[in-house]
Amino acid sequence: MLNETLFVGSSALAKLAELAVRPTISQVVVVADTNTARQCMPLLAPHLPQGHRVIEIPAGEEYKTLLICETLWTELTNHHADRHTLLINLGGGVVTDLGGFAAALYKRGISFVQVPTTLLAQVDASVGGKTGVDFLGFKNQLGVFQQPLAVCIDPRFLLTLDPRQLTSGYAEVVKHWLIADAEAFARNRYVGVLGVDDWTPVIQESVALKQQIVAQDPLETGLRKLLNFGHTVGHALESYLLQQPGREILHGEAVAAGMVCEAWLSYRKGLLSERELEQIESFLFSVFVKVQFVGLETEAIAEFALQDKKNAGSVINCTLLSGIGQGVYDQPITLPEIAESLRYYHRL
Numbered sequence: 001m002l003n004e005t006l007f008v009g010s011s012a013l014a015k016l017a018e019l020a021v022r023p024t025i026s027q028v029v030v031v032a033d034t035n036t037a038r039q040c041m042p043l044l045a046p047h048l049p050q051g052h053r054v055i056e057i058p059a060g061e062e063y064k065t066l067l068i069c070e071t072l073w074t075e076l077t078n079h080h081a082d083r084h085t086l087l088i089n090l091g092g093g094v095v096t097d098l099g100g101f102a103a104a105l106y107k108r109g110i111s112f113v114q115v116p117t118t119l120l121a122q123v124d125a126s127v128g129g130k131t132g133v134d135f136l137g138f139k140n141q142l143g144v145f146q147q148p149l150a151v152c153i154d155p156r157f158l159l160t161l162d163p164r165q166l167t168s169g170y171a172e173v174v175k176h177w178l179i180a181d182a183e184a185f186a187r188n189r190y191v192g193v194l195g196v197d198d199w200t201p202v203i204q205e206s207v208a209l210k211q212q213i214v215a216q217d218p219l220e221t222g223l224r225k226l227l228n229f230g231h232t233v234g235h236a237l238e239s240y241l242l243q244q245p246g247r248e249i250l251h252g253e254a255v256a257a258g259m260v261c262e263a264w265l266s267y268r269k270g271l272l273s274e275r276e277l278e279q280i281e282s283f284l285f286s287v288f289v290k291v292q293f294v295g296l297e298t299e300a301i302a303e304f305a306l307q308d309k310k311n312a313g314s315v316i317n318c319t320l321l322s323g324i325g326q327g328v329y330d331q332p333i334t335l336p337e338i339a340e341s342l343r344y345y346h347r348l
């Protein structure tokens with residue numbers, strides 16, 4: 001069962017204000033990163049109760065770690081935050097993942113509200129209860145499923161977002177189309193990154209699609225693995241490049257590359273037609289910059305997939321496509337196949 005309450009639109013923060021003054025809440029603590037503390041706090045602040053505290057963490061994927069959780073837990077402890085504390089996570093997927101995880105563990109669990117401020121977090125990361133941090137260079141290696149009290153999505157936060165970050169978030173929107181909405185893909189495939197003034201309908205559609213899947217399988221025993229399309233190869237690429245200073249890429253950029261590789265694997269396994277593969281590739285390359293690596297690196301990148309959470313024993317399970325708008329999960333693939341898909345991507 002999902003118990004998260006979702007609000008999308010310019011009244012979402014007013015809903016948060018109502019939640020934050022519940023008499024059962026002892027104190028309100030906002031977690032923000034250095035950028036969202038500066039650029040997003042002005043929109044949120046009028047909706048916060050008096051006496052709230054703000055804890056700032058450094059911005060960026062390299063800080064989605066246990067060490068930063070410890071600094072957060074230390075601050076909470078030093079300020080006598082009890083079990084009735086409400087944590088408000090104000091930021092992109094790094095803040096919502098880490099803040100949700102930290103809330104789930106502090107005193108065995110305190111309530112938290114997600115206030116996502118990037119497109120990626122608004123269409124994906126803040127919804128569905130996956131929280132966690134990276135560990136030993138592997139993405140989200142430590143985490144829990146824990147639903148927030150609410151998710152409050154105000155698209156006005158996107159006004160200060162860097163265009164590269166906006167495009168990165170768009171990858172998860174496209175992922176949702178490819179696994180479950182052929183009509184939306186067909187409607188948008190000649191458009192490029194949507195040049196819309198109001199992201200509200202795009203966010204609403206994407207979130208509804210994700211919620212529909214999560215509601216049927218919140219703990220990812222089966223169907224939810226559809227939401228991981230592009231991530232077996234995408235996370236491998238993201239993790240590999242994260243370890244190489246100066247070559248880091250954004251999560252959505254990695255997922256976009258991963259979707260090309262996994263669409264090609266789907267084609268190679270006879271699940272996807274050549275025409276569909278070509279449509280997916282040409283759309284993705286029209287929107288996302290090509291991720292740079294050399295052919296010699298493909299084996300080392302593929303190795304990261306050995307830690308993918310969908311795996312069972314030595315079998316690497318991937319989510320593939322049996323058509324545009326039709327994901328299929330638990331498709332076994334091998335390390336050489338992953339490396340080959342990366343070489344295919346590299347040659348394109």
Ligand SMILES: NC(=O)c1ccc[n+]([C@@H]2O[C@H](COP(=O)([O-])OP(=O)(O)OC[C@H]3O[C@@H](n4cnc5c(N)ncnc54)[C@H](O)[C@@H]3O)[C@@H](O)[C@H]2O)c1
Pocket residue numbers: 033034035036039040059060061064091092093094095097117118119120121124125126127128129130131139140157158159160161162165168169172250251252
């Ligand atoms: N839990 C999930 O279901 C889920 C889903 C998808 C992705 N993720 C995770 O999300 C993370 C990526 O999230 P992201 O792409 O939001 O990155 P991010 O959280 O690093 O945010 C990107 C950058 O934008 C800045 N920023 C955020 N909002 C801003 C705003 N409104 N204006 C100006 N600057 C702003 C941040 O400070 C940061 O520098 C990855 O760690 C990924 O694994 C989780």
Ligand SMILES: O=C(O)C(=O)C[C@@H](O)[C@H](O)[C@H](O)COP(=O)(O)O
Pocket residue numbers: 124128130139140172220224227228231309
């Ligand atoms: O919500 C989900 O389920 C997803 O898989 C969404 C992904 O976009 C997201 O990147 C997620 O954090 C990946 O999870 P992981 O289990 O592969 O770490």
Ligand SMILES: [Zn+2]
Pocket residue numbers: 124172231251255
């Ligand atoms: Zn993702």
